[in-house]
Amino acid sequence: MMDLTLQVWRQASRTAEGKFVTYEAKDISPDASFLEMLDVVNERLTERNEQPIHFEHDCREGICGSCGMMINGVAHGPAAGTATCQLHMRNFNHGDQIRVEPWRARAFPIIKDLIVDRSPLDMIIQAGGYISVNTGSAIEANTLLIPKAVQDRSMDAAACIQCGACVAQCPNGAAQLFTSAKVSHLGLLPQGQPERYERVVRMVEIMEEHFGSCTMYGECEAVCPKEISIDFIARMNRDYIAAKFRNRKSEANG
């Protein structure tokens, strides 16, 4: 069992003033996840008639992308390739001080305590993060042959869970890693070709409306719980530039 000291950002609402509050977290099992540790703290807060710490979470198996917090300044904490819900307390030591903050990004205003509003990420998907195919108009699935390597690369990008860690960690608050993951997932596949260049332009434009600029710090890749490669950003930039040239002539005219 371990004893920890937490400094947690508490903020009642988007407009309220926030501050760090110190909590003692005693008798924590090293086998508990970080969120289970917070559950224990919250049970004790409730016993003391103090409002529990609000944090977003759901699947608790690292796939829904709901959870995420800055843990000692690092999105999702010290373990590589791990979302907060899968971060186990054995990654910490008895007596540690842990600072817990919400995602830090201008695009993600705080809703309460550690919960932020990540809706601009959905807006990027709305701008073009899909293949335009209505239900019913699909061709027979094996008509389309896709090399395994292409499929695997596409899947690497598609593994993104839209948690927002990349944005939170980026000194510029940029969303390039997130956007490039979706651009690449679809743009690598033959199904994604008809809209490939239009898609990248539309998604990048909306991204730039909400998020900061990418200056290739690479911190996004380092904290990504799904270890999405920064190479996808280069790929997106290439497609974006190509799109700008291509769009001078309409596709129909070749």
Added chain:
Amino acid sequence: MTLDSKIPPGPIDRKWEYAKSHYKLVNPANKRKYDVIVAGAGLAGAAAAATMAELGYNVKCFVYHDSPRRAHSIAAQGGINAAKNYQNDGDSIYRLFYDTVKGGDYRSREANVYRLAQLSVNIIDQAVAQGVPFAREYGGVLENRSFGGVQVSRTFYARGQTGQQLLLGAFQALERQIALGRVTMFSRHEMLDVVLVEGQAKGIITRNLVTGAIDAHAGDAVVLATGGYANVFYLSTNAKASNTTAIWRAYRRGACFANPCYTQIHPTCIPQSGDFQSKLTLMSESLRNDGRIWVPKTGGDSRRPDQIPENERDYYLERKYPSFGNLAPRDIASRGAKEVCDEGRGAGPGGRGVYLDFADAFKRLGRKVIEERYGNLFEMYQDITAEDPYVVPMRIYPAPHYTMGGLWVDYNLMSNIPGLYIGGEANFSDHGANRLGASALMQGLADGYFVLPVTVGDYLGGQLGKKVTTDRPEFKQTKAEVEQRIGKLVGAKGTRSVDSFHRELGNIMWEYCGMARSADGLKKAITDIRVLRDQYWRDVRVLGTNDEPNQALERAGRVADFFDLGELMCIDALHREESAGGHFRVEYQTSEGEAQRNDDKFLYVGAWQFTGDNSEPALQKEPLVYEEAKLATRSYK
């Protein structure tokens, strides 16, 4: 009341065709005049919302998450079945249908299951067209693998993240319709009641989880795709927020709740490690394709697994079910694990675990192949347990995972309340008493992409000019009732947290309404639940107010409904004096310990009707008729 299943006439393979050809259609120009409410955006909800928007309806979609992509469908790992027969191994639509009926222990509705098998092939086409990156062979064609309970390879998968990729396909389709203005998305909105006007579903009441505002929304039809209720056990593989409230509120408004006792306990989960545990993590049962399950032959064997020689191990599934072996269906595999642990032969701390061993697979296939197939699952296991499954066999134990029961629906997925449709895990129809692996994704998407969009249209075809607004007294009345209920919970000054009650309820359910049930146990559970529920309403503590984000308040309402549902599950389990699939009554088993059905007495869907807070629910029966899949004792030997 009679439950009319509305099964179309004709031979089973022509029923869906017949139905589609006879549904009412809505003039394309009129479609935009209809508002369809969809609660939930998992596979069924997102697919239905997107597809109905494509057809031209105005869709309003509600989720309690910040984004529709968070729905728990995203966590499904293993795969999705489809009768493509790409492997040329003798698969067919009929065989998928038959396997599903048999896997469900002959407690599902034949016509629905056949349609599901027919639609399975369209789902794969649709998903691929959307860019779902299913696994492929080197030649570029789609790859398949086998899954529990069947002997063909018909499961399509995307690494260990099939649910994620399929949900993203549906989510992206939904986002496209949001961008086009055909779907209005209400995220961070929890549905708290359904509104009936003259007996028809015409709207819902929601709570805005940021501001606390209680709002009424009107629509011409309401679709609930709000998932299952395995969190009644507190510890389950479901996401923390998964709950029964939407369907439970509909039940209280008159929708029948069918087969609530049919719950699935999944065999391959990571064993519990402590009291702090907040959920159980499932590992795809695809692991059973290559892993072998065993326990020591004698109890109290404390040797390390690699020190236990081959002849002192009991590969109990292979021993008892030679033809299916480790691929026996989930209910059978789970009960097998419970039995050997009850005998004191379990592995690991507390003796609640069995080994899932890949040593032979490493020898046969090499580490690289195993890594490719299961790498992410092995990593997840190591993250959680701090044990390396490449070195030490995994330990697994069953956990509540899926609920086959749900709101009763007819062939068109409409509940007994006109205009109220139920899709995905929230309905009861396709899996009978046990669901086979890789069938939940199939059903959610079949309902969402292909069934609901046409059947809801059939209903809407008769609703022209019958639009209602939220000014109607029914909306004000229902909203007032929701507010009153919240008022009772918010600021409740008891001494115990919501979670502490939920845990205690979960213990009762797991003990008496889990993998093995008895009349005495169920009676005790019903009494215990009632006592605990009284305490809950007197002694729960919910801090904060309604006018702010308040997670304790959100949970308090959900747990209150779980109490009532838990009671109904026990009532249903007590009434069903037979064993079928996931419902195992210790009094009804064969001499070999297998589930013993009683087709003479229980060949029906047990649908419960709410009759008031202080009166027993009324049982309505829909008889089950098997014309194609002849009733037989399920055998996996």
